[in-house]
Amino acid sequence: MRFSNDYTTNWINLEVGIAMGCTISPVLFVVAIKVILKAAQGSASPANLGGGCSMPPLKAFIDDTTVICSKEDETRRMLTRLDVLMSWCRVEFKPNKSRSLSIRKGKVEEATTFTVAEQQIPTVSQESVKSLGRWYNSSMKDTARS
Helix, strand or coil, X not given: CCCECCCECCCCCCCCCCCCCCCCHHHHHHHHHHHHHHHHHCCCCCEEEECCEEECCXXXXXXXXXXXXXXXXXXXXXXHHHXXXXXXXXXXXXXXXXXXXXXXXXXXXXCCCEXXXXXXXXXXXXCCEEECCEEECCCCCHHHCC
16 A cells, blocks of 8 residues: 555555554545445345335444344345455454344244355354344343343
């Protein structure tokens, strides 16, 4: 990488990770992740939420990404595409820190599992998930959160 404005800097080798204290490093990381997500987004159509509402198949904040698909095969295709792109960029998934939740006809589907980086993603039934400071389980009830 190199920067160019009034003058052009020498080439800078990029390594894996974010340099602590570097003001540009987090910005570059977010931009790179955004490019990867854009490249993967075409692998699935927007999720149909009913009532004419749809949602893009990928939602992200920094390096936390949510895959939302209406069909199981689209989810698998999206995860495969993300896995290929992330491997190409030398970014590693941590499936044990991820969770999957499959809902069919309003009920949690226990039998559906997904894999990434050749490892199974735990379901929310197997391990609860923390979101915005609260823990959620597969009961899908507000009263069950802690």
